[in-house]
Amino acid sequence: MNRKYIGIHLKDKKQLTENKKIENFIPKRVKISLKQHIGTKAFPIVKEGEEILCGQVIAIENFSPNIHSSISGKIEKITEGFIEIKNDYEENKVENKKIKIDTINKFINLLKEYGIVGMGGAMFPTYKKFNIPNGKKIENLVINAAECEPYLNADNRVIIEKYNSIIKILEFIKKLFNIKHIIIGIEKNRHEAIKILENSNKKKLYKIKKLKTIYPQGAEKQLIQSIFNKEIKTLPIDENIVVLNISTCYAIYNAIFNNKPLTKRVVTISGEAIKEPKNLLVPIGTDIKELLEYCKINESKVYKKFLGGPMMGVEIDKNSTIIKGTNGVIAISKKEANIYPEKECISCGRCVDVCPMNLIPLKYVEYYRRNQLGKMNEYELNKCIKCGCCQYICPVNQPLMKAIWTGVNYKNN
Ligand code: SF4
Ligand code: SF4
Known part of the structure; x- marks a missing residue:
């Protein structure tokens, strides 16, 4: 018999940045990883010394979304894993041809071409989610706004500040795929975002599923279990469900309506070792050290630094940069980490x-x-x-x- 999943309650520490508006961050240079998606690494198609425009394709791989430059400037170095670009601060952008997206095929091609991946951390190529197998259809589009890791507010701020854009893209996808229901899964303590969702004149477009504040439930399978009260063993599409993260929706909006590839994302910089925690719109490839200095890190207080939240995030090392799935940069102190000595297992279960x-x-x-x-x-x-x-x-x-x-x-x- 399956045990019912109950999750755990964490001290969420969201208050450090939940009211901080998204600010733009402009880095001196970027070091863009060639692995911005699940799957094989992309290959550079540019050369050292080349002048690059923001939004220009710099690396490709046959079955993966393209990788674009997130700033304009000069390519300083290309290594096994990265393309490094020095910012010229000109913000010269590629003039992309405006394409009318009126078929599913055109939509899927655009998502691949414009580098869209799952931005909740998984970095699964989004175009593959919409490549629906024969005999299946999207009946339920689930929007994942369950940002259940402590400290993170990136998705929360996207709902609050980019709500109209989110609505526009949801209307577009619903019509294109003839979707029956859109369900927004959000934790019940995200009061400001819920108020916006509930008070909107577009609220008939979606249902809001207020979730308990438990961890983890941002992963697709847990979210589906929380919303539909059923366990899925295979892929969501086998149950005619597609799950999209809220920041991914915003990236799709920019691709379809603003003709912009995915080159930036909102990142929460937080933790007790950060003097000025913020939510920043950050170019992909930004150096973590530069970001942390901007938010006035107190290095003497740092116990651990993570890309993502402290539960599922990875510890920051010298090669860490912002990638498309990075929703947070968190620096915690020893006090927050609550360290206590290791003892023998007491078989408590x-x-x-x-x-x-x-x-x-x-x-x-x-x-x-x-x-x-x-x-x-x-x-x-x-x-x-x-x-x-x-x-x-x-x-x-x-x-x-x-x-x-x-x-x-x-x-x-
Ligand atoms: S880390 Fe793995 S083993 Fe531990 S609780 Fe999570 S799923 Fe279970
Ligand atoms: S059973 Fe052992 S390893 Fe598991 S929580 Fe208890 S003490 Fe820790």
């Missing part, structure tokens, strides 16, 4: 209780300690979504996530 995928996380630590990493697969490590709930709840600080990542990397090598 709490990690099992909170796991949204019904796994047995303590087994991963057991096999990690015995150096039997291959054995983790017997306990369905492949189903782990790396949400960090097991780590968060463990009363004796067992190295659960360290064990999980070691097992995942072992499997991938």
Whole structure:
């Protein structure tokens, strides 16, 4: 029998930036990763020394969305993984030809050409979501506004500040695909955004599903479970559902109505080690150090820095830059991290209780300690979504996530 998923309640710390309006950030240079999507890395189609326009295609891959320059300037360096461009501050843009998007094929091609990927973190190529298999149709379009990681407000600010654009693109997609229902999934404590959604004269376009404030539920499968109260084992489209993140909707709006490729995104810069937390509209490829200095980081207070939220985000290293899936840059202090000493597992079972995928996380630590990493697969490590709930709840600080990542990397090598 399946256990009912209940999730965990986190201190969300959203108040640090929830009322901060989106500001533009202009970097000195960008270092654009060639991996801006799930799948194979893209290949550069430009050369070192070349002058580049903002919005120009700089890297391509047959089955993936294009990668564009996010600023205008000169290409300084091309390496295995990055294209580095120095900003000339001219903001010269590519003049894209305006195309009338009146068929599904044209829509899908434009999403690929304009580099649209899932901006909630997964970076799945969006054009593939709309490539509907024969015999299926989109009955329910679910808009993912469940930004359940602590600190993050990027999606929240997009709803509040870009609401009219979101409506325009939802009307467009609904008509193009003849969709029955649009459901916006949003946590019930996002009061300002909910007020805008509820008071709109366009509210007949969508239903609002107010979600409990639990973590995790931003991942597609948990969101579908929270909204439809059903567990899906395969892809959402097998249930005639497509899920789109709210920032992705805004990127599609810019592609269709403003003829703009995806070159910028809203990022929350927050955490107790940041003196001036903000929500910034940031060019893809912006250096994290430059962003953190702009928001006045207090390095002496930093315990850990993450790209994304502190639960599912990845720790920042010297190569970290803003990519299309980066919704936050978070610097937490030791006090916030709530560090306590590691002790032996007391078999309390709490990690099992909170796991949204019904796994047995303590087994991963057991096999990690015995150096039997291959054995983790017997306990369905492949189903782990790396949400960090097991780590968060463990009363004796067992190295659960360290064990999980070691097992995942072992499997991938
Ligand atoms: S990180 Fe993996 S094992 Fe741990 S709670 Fe999340 S899904 Fe379960
Ligand atoms: S929560 Fe920690 S102590 Fe409890 S069973 Fe899991 S690993 Fe062991």
